[in-house]
Amino acid sequence: MCGFVGYCGHDVAPEEAGTLLRRMTTAIAHRGPDEHGHHSGKGFGFGHARLSIVGLADGQQPMSDSTGELWIAFNGEIFNYVELRDEMKARGRHFRTGSDTEVILHLYDEMGPDCVTRFNGDFSFAIWDERRRSMFIARDRMGVRPLFYTKVADTWYFASEVKALLEVPGVAAEIDTVALDQIFTLWAPIAPRTAFKGISELEPGWAMLIDREGLKTRPYWELDFPEAGAPPLHTNEHEAAEELRALLSDATRIRMRADVPVGAYVSGGLDSSITSALAVPMAAEGLHTFSVTFGSAEHDESSFQQEMAKALGTRHHAVACSDGDIAAVFPDVIRFTERPIIRTAPAPLFKLSGLVREQGLKVVLTGEGADEVFAGYDIFKEARVRRFCARQPGSTIRPHLFRKLYPYIPGLAQQSAEYLAAFFGANNDPLDDPLYSHRPRFRSTAAAKLFFSAELKAELDGYDATAELVERLPEAFSRWHPLHQGQYLESRFLLPGYILSSQGDRMAMAHGIEGRFPFLDHRLVEFATRLPPEMKLKGLVEKHILREATKDLLPELISKRTKQPYRAPDSESFIGAGDLAYVNEALSDEALAGTGLFNAKAVRKLHDKVRAGNVTGFRDNAAFVGVLSTQLWSQAFVGKSSRKSLAA
Amino acid sequence: MSDTKAAVKAFIIENFLFGDTTYKLDDEASLIDNDIIDSTGVLELVAFVEDRYGITMADAEIVPANLDSVARIAAFLESKSAAAA
Numbered sequence: 001m002c003g004f005v006g007y008c009g010h011d012v013a014p015e016e017a018g019t020l021l022r023r024m025t026t027a028i029a030h031r032g033p034d035e036h037g038h039h040s041g042k043g044f045g046f047g048h049a050r051l052s053i054v055g056l057a058d059g060q061q062p063m064s065d066s067t068g069e070l071w072i073a074f075n076g077e078i079f080n081y082v083e084l085r086d087e088m089k090a091r092g093r094h095f096r097t098g099s100d101t102e103v104i105l106h107l108y109d110e111m112g113p114d115c116v117t118r119f120n121g122d123f124s125f126a127i128w129d130e131r132r133r134s135m136f137i138a139r140d141r142m143g144v145r146p147l148f149y150t151k152v153a154d155t156w157y158f159a160s161e162v163k164a165l166l167e168v169p170g171v172a173a174e175i176d177t178v179a180l181d182q183i184f185t186l187w188a189p190i191a192p193r194t195a196f197k198g199i200s201e202l203e204p205g206w207a208m209l210i211d212r213e214g215l216k217t218r219p220y221w222e223l224d225f226p227e228a229g230a231p232p233l234h235t236n237e238h239e240a241a242e243e244l245r246a247l248l249s250d251a252t253r254i255r256m257r258a259d260v261p262v263g264a265y266v267s268g269g270l271d272s273s274i275t276s277a278l279a280v281p282m283a284a285e286g287l288h289t290f291s292v293t294f295g296s297a298e299h300d301e302s303s304f305q306q307e308m309a310k311a312l313g314t315r316h317h318a319v320a321c322s323d324g325d326i327a328a329v330f331p332d333v334i335r336f337t338e339r340p341i342i343r344t345a346p347a348p349l350f351k352l353s354g355l356v357r358e359q360g361l362k363v364v365l366t367g368e369g370a371d372e373v374f375a376g377y378d379i380f381k382e383a384r385v386r387r388f389c390a391r392q393p394g395s396t397i398r399p400h401l402f403r404k405l406y407p408y409i410p411g412l413a414q415q416s417a418e419y420l421a422a423f424f425g426a427n428n429d430p431l432d433d434p435l436y437s438h439r440p441r442f443r444s445t446a447a448a449k450l451f452f453s454a455e456l457k458a459e460l461d462g463y464d465a466t467a468e469l470v471e472r473l474p475e476a477f478s479r480w481h482p483l484h485q486g487q488y489l490e491s492r493f494l495l496p497g498y499i500l501s502s503q504g505d506r507m508a509m510a511h512g513i514e515g516r517f518p519f520l521d522h523r524l525v526e527f528a529t530r531l532p533p534e535m536k537l538k539g540l541v542e543k544h545i546l547r548e549a550t551k552d553l554l555p556e557l558i559s560k561r562t563k564q565p566y567r568a569p570d571s572e573s574f575i576g577a578g579d580l581a582y583v584n585e586a587l588s589d590e591a592l593a594g595t596g597l598f599n600a601k602a603v604r605k606l607h608d609k610v611r612a613g614n615v616t617g618f619r620d621n622a623a624f625v626g627v628l629s630t631q632l633w634s635q636a637f638v639g640k641s642s643r644k645s646l647a648a
Numbered sequence: 649m650s651d652t653k654a655a656v657k658a659f660i661i662e663n664f665l666f667g668d669t670t671y672k673l674d675d676e677a678s679l680i681d682n683d684i685i686d687s688t689g690v691l692e693l694v695a696f697v698e699d700r701y702g703i704t705m706a707d708a709e710i711v712p713a714n715l716d717s718v719a720r721i722a723a724f725l726e727s728k729s730a731a732a733a
Contacts, residue, residue: 410688414691418712419690422681447686450665599668618686
């Protein structure tokens with residue numbers, strides 16, 4: 001796990017290559033504090049910031065093959081590198097190092113770009129092939145590791161984080177207003193678009209090739225589901241649970257591979273408890289577990305975390321996160337997310353990765369991904385209840401189920417059945433809407449666009465992010481079961497666009513910590529897509545098959561626990577410590593006029609409402625965090641990029 | 649526009665639209681379908697109606713039929729006023 005930068009093209013003078021690569025690498029030094037390296041040749045260059053985890057003594061990068069014709073820069077892990085290396089050794093290949101990096105080079109040498117289909121891991125890498133005079137770049141299937149790129153003149157530049165690209169002469173940070181609209185609707189930009197105009201992101205499961213003909217991208221793997229009504233591959237629940245358990249155990253086993261100790265996050269919920277329970281017997285020196293706790297009972301899960309740590313006998317560490325802590329780190333959080341966000345939830349995870357670093361660990365397992373893969377989120381249950389209500393639109397009984405789903409939403413418990421049905425679009429949303437499962441979320445998030453300035457609204461000219469999302473759906477989507485449609489939307493867009501990036505990689509790597517995700521092992525993901533929907537969401541019980549497969553691992557208190565979504569205090573985080581100078585500055589009339597993105601008068605009223613502690617609804621919280629983070633993003637990046645000369 | 653409608657509209661613009669007077673708020677427009685209020689907003693609306701007009705809304709009256717547009721709120725208030733007269 002590390003970070004890398006690079007370029008492909010002839011615009012970088014040989015005498016400037018080292019300076020440029022060093023500057024780009026330094027910008028992402030937090031991703032790899034252990035050592036830095038760079039290498040350039042005719043028409044290409046790589047820089048690398050290394051977090052040493054596998055092959056400590058001999059895994060330095062950039063790395064070349066024995067001929068010097070192939071060069072690689074690599075971020076992440078290939079978890080099945082042991083098996084791949086053994087296969088290739090049996091074919092007579094000789095390895096000079098014990099690293100997974102060299103395994104990639106050898107397999108590329110054998111298979112070319114198709115090698116990527118053999119990797120089980122979280123990765124992005126770039127390989128310069130002198131023989132083909134081409135640069136091959138690939139990103140893992142689910143989007144755990146990032147890769148951004150841009151073009152200046154005739155040269156392509158790429159990096160693990162955008163801030164490295166901002167070191168390239170000619171690259172300037174400017175907000176992509178369509179991306180901002182997407183964030184204020186879908187929570188994240190639709191890749192390859194990013195918050196930075198002119199800077200793209202390689203999509204999860206995609207690869208790109210840069211050669212004399214230019215840049216081409218293509219998917220090498222796609223998330224797919226069986227057609228609704230097709231005979232299910234799995235009909236025996238017991239057998240399916242056994243297969244799931246075997247896959248998950250193996251996914252965890254290969255994610256424990258490291259030359260340094262591997263720890264684990266424990267949230268107190270089902271998923272991280274399972275991964276930790278599986279990891280305990282595999283941790284030779286005992287497992288360190290890590291949690292974040294909150295002062296408010298509404299968000300805190302510390303009693304469950306302690307119960308789990310006690311049951312597993314781990315060495316447990318917790319960091320308390322107060323409202324004031326969230327506000328204190330929020331500007332740093334935005335510097336690392338590199339995009340506006342509408343929730344503060346990444347901030348406590350920023351603190352948590354800091355705790356891991358303080359304890360001297362570099363790697364943690366997490367339970368992320370289980371809710372996407374096994375249908376754990378409330379949004380899947382909500383869609384089922386909405387369809388149930390739509391069958392009997394006048395019912396005054398059915399909408400009461402919404403209260404059961406969302407006991408934590410303020411004001412919901414007091415609502416009449418008529419209002420409940422209206423809030424969730426239970427009677428109005430067309431059942432054949434491809435975005436049916438997510439329509440209420442998108443609608444209530446987009447309401448925060450009320451705060452967009454008249455100029456921004458005019459520039460967007462009626463742009464509809466949800467319509468673009470529909471255009472991006474695969475042709476087979478309409479033939480999938482409604483639960484699978486919802487899972488696809490969650491897994492293909494929100495997971496890489498927000499969960500794995502803003503809450504995942506970027507928060508962990510801010511402190512040089514690598515997160516590993518057993519539930520996102522592609523074998524497990526592919527297995528889960530083929531399970532009948534009712535094995536995943538049974539009635540309104542989420543992750544049913546996962547519970548069945550792991551019930552012997554956990555205390556009943558955890559195994560039967562209904563999912564509590566991970567949330568953090570939003571606007572209230574910014575009022576506990578009194579008026580914060582940076583918030584006042586970011587939301588000042590002058591700063592708002594500077595970006596021109598928001599209606600200053602409306603933002604002032606919203607800020608007053610926050611100060612008075614009267615912001616409780618979803619829209620206003622999303623709007624406040626969204627406006628503040630956009631302003632902080634602008635302060636952090638706009639005008640601080642693009643040195644005109646490398647000699648400066 | 650009746651005084652009631654004007655007062656209700658002013659409250660909605662000030663509290664839910666944050667003073668955005670450029671927003672074209674039709675009297676008949678659904679406050680939910682147009683994402684103007686959410687579940688907490690309904691309770692704020694009830695508090696406004698009760699405080700401003702000195703009435704108490706029964707649980708059964710807190711329904712979209714009475715509260716989901718400026719026109720419906722005004723009609724509800726006028727019917728309450730007529731009943732009290």
